[in-house]
Amino acid sequence: MKQAKYGLLLYIFLALPPVASLMESVMIVHMHMQLTLLVLSGFLMGTFFKQRFASFFNNWNQSGVPGVILAVVIWAYWMIPRIMDETLTMHSIEIFKYISLPFLVGVPLRDSWKKVSYTVKHILYIFMTINFIVMGWIYVAINQQICNNYLLVEQRTLGFGSFAFAACMIIYGFIWIFSERKEHQQSS
Amino acid sequence: MEQTIKETIRYPKKLLGVNPNDAKVSLAYLSVAFISLLIGGLLGLVQGLERAGLIELPSWLNYYQVLTAHGLLLLVVFTATFTVGYQFANLSHSFGGLLPKVRTLAWVGFYLMIIGVGMVVTMIVLNEASVLYTFYPPLAAHPIFYVGLVFVVLGIWACCLGVFINYRHWRKNHPGQVTPLLAFFAMGVFVLWFFASIGVTIEVLTLIPWSMGLVETTNVMVARTLFWWFGHTLVNIWYLVATSAWYVIVPKIIGGRHFSDKLIRLVVILLVILNIPGGFHHQIIDPAISQSIKFLHVFMSLSIAVPSLMTAFAMFAVFERTGRKLGGKGWLGWLKKLPWGDVRFLAPMMAMLAFIPGGAGGIVNTSNQLNQVIHNTMWVVGHFHITVGISVVLTFFGICYWLVPYLSKRKLTPKMNKLGVIQTIIWTVGMMLMSTSMHIVGLMGDPRRTSDTTYGGHEVAASWIPYEMVFAIAATLLLIGVIIQVYAVFHMMFLSPKGQTEFPVAEPEEHAPVAPLWTERWGLWTVLLLAVIAMAYVVPIVDMIMNAPPGSPPIRTW
Ligand code: HEM
Ligand SMILES: [Cu+2]
Secondary structure, eight states: OHHHHHHHHHHHHHHSHHHHHHHHTSHHIIIIIIHHHHHHHHHHHHHHHHHHTHHHHHHHOSSSHHHHHHHHHHHHHHTOHHHHHHHHHOHHHHHHHHHHIIIIIIHHHHHHHTTSOHHHHHHHHHHHHHHHHHHHHHHHHOOSOOSTTSOHHHHHHHHHHHHHHHHHHHHHHHHIIIIIHHHHHHHO | OHHHHHHHHHOGGGGTSOOHHHHHHHHHHHHHHHHHHHHHHHHHHHHHHHHTTSOOOOTTSOHHHHHHHHHIIIIIIIHHHHHHHHHHHHHHHHHTSOOHHHHHHHHHHHHHHHHHHHHHHHHHHTTSOOSOTTOOTTBOOOHHHHHHHHHHHHHHHHHHHHHHHHHHHHHHHSTTOOOOHHHHHHHHHHHHHHHHHHHHHHHHHHHHHHHTTSSSOBOHHHHHHHHHHHHHHHHHHHHHHHHHIIIIIHHHHTTOOBOOHHHHHHHHHHHHHHSGGGGGGGGTTOSSSOHHHHHHHHHHHHHTHHHHHHHHHHHHHHHHHHHHHTTOOTTTHHHHTSOTTOHHHHHHHHHHHHHHHHHHHHHHHHSHHHHHHHTTBHHHHHHHHHIIIIIIHHHHHHHHHHHHHHHHTBOOOHHHHHHHHHHHHHHHHHHHHHHHHHHHHHHTTOBSSOSOOOGGGOHHHHTTHHHHHHHHHHHHHHHHHHHHHHHHHHHHHHTSOBOOOOOOOOOBOTTOOOOOGGGGOHHHHHHHHHHHHHHHHHHHHHHHHHTOOOOBOOBOOO
């Protein structure tokens, strides 16, 4: 429950108008930090929803896979460059961002995470890594501005940032395979 | 495992006390540290006297040469060698001896660093590298100066590798156990060191061909950014080293228990992950970084205040608890029960107390508007003499009074303890005097890194002179302090009476919960650290490179 409170605090913090507009003023912060932190806030608040609506989650997300699929679809939607523009210009999309990312990505992921097998987790991990690589490649290679609201240089930056994240994920993947997985399985 | 058993048979004394081979490693590093302190301190006095106008340097020695040597010898050589010596002793003690190959790596690191420092110092002495310890371009030193720096970094990497190998080895042989606290700190220190030095290594590798004339220009902004990626992190490496003594050693010395294991490890993890991006608070006045990015970085560097405040809280909780257990009554009565006459306590305690004004000053420095006032004034010099000069250095001094006799199998005599107490008082008074007057005169506009600040006798400049006189007095006191300290260290190393000295490691409170195993996920912490670096540095660096101004050719101003 403590986690849920921290999640709620984080959510409120992110929703404060000055925080939101500062984060949205830099493309990479908008996409990499704001979106992930929104998901994280939902992930933390998830403990509350799991307790409160236990039967709902049991009915609809018994195996955990539906939750993962929902999360992936919504996340993929937010990776479309044009949506970035829309959140900045259309109020309704901005509101949708603050609802969909925590509650349709973070919360279901939280519920699914303990239920799904290692295979599903690994697939999800690899999907995210590839997602970052492809995004990075698109944003670095393209010579046109794809968002009206952000300059080309910011777009490139976002591309390099995505590569950096992909690199982190790959490094962690190796660390997981070669050391932490064994320890994890020993201790649990 | 087999290796350790064989070692134990070969060195049966190891489990009883220090492994003599490991002790040699640590003592070698500590010797270099205190020789550097002696030279660096002497140069400090020269600077103090020159600034006060009491001496004039001869024509063959220029102020910036002295300042470069002072900065590098104390800030880099003294702290780095002390840290390695102390941390390897901690590791050896916690793990019951180092692995032979780790010991070899420590020696490799030692010689690499010696070679590197030799090259650097030679170039400074030859007046080929008066670029100050920050060695920012466009000031260009002789290429050998930069090559020397590369050797120093390689030496540090050898030590890092050694620590990582020994850590993995221990963990493999102790499944399901958390590492001893001091070893956990050592991991934090060396992980941070490794990733900190990557920034400066990239910088130096670009400066070598530039200083040789192979490339014409260099990107100054990128170099400064890479330097502070390292420079700022170095500060927190010292801080982490000092806190390892505050959390684990000091409670034992005062007869108490250490604070919650889990909280301590959490502090280490937070410091490791959040640290590197703080570097930008050294560049608040730099152009080419946008306001919003600077703002995010101020936020990041203030987030370091969280683990610092946790530390302050935990330490004073331990003091109060122990003082009350020893019979201290009333609101502050417990303070009296603490062993003020024991240098092993007094020195780190003074260090901690100095961290209160030091930390407050740090918050001033990192705030945009306030930084405009104090940037590049003596305030900054006052700030780091109180933080490094007292909080870090005095903790290191205090450590010596048990570590050196422990390593050399000698005793800390009451006489030596008394000398240590006197040294601590001299040092505290001297540094407080010097840094307070530096802070004040900085607010009045006195610039740092300037040999002559009379400005033709202008009245504003004249108003600085009394404060600069205080530097000179304090510098004299400090040199006395340095001499006593260096004497004490070498006395305890070679001359003090033989005997056994305790390695004071505090125990947890009774019934305290064991630290959870997830704290040992160093792979995860490392990746989070990398992710945080990426978040902080990708934006400005891509911007600096893509929108680069014309680069700068090497410039020699002296
Ligand atoms: C023996 C006692 C010491 C004295 C008398 C002393 C004195 C000074 C003085 C007068 C400056 C003047 C700077 C200027 O012109 O801007 C200075 C700079 C400096 N000191 Fe010390 N200091 C002492 C100890 C230390 C210690 C222990 C450290 C660090 C471990 C240290 C690190 C530095 C650094 C990094 C600088 C700045 C160099 C630069 O701006 O390039 N000092 N010191
Ligand atoms: Cu800093």
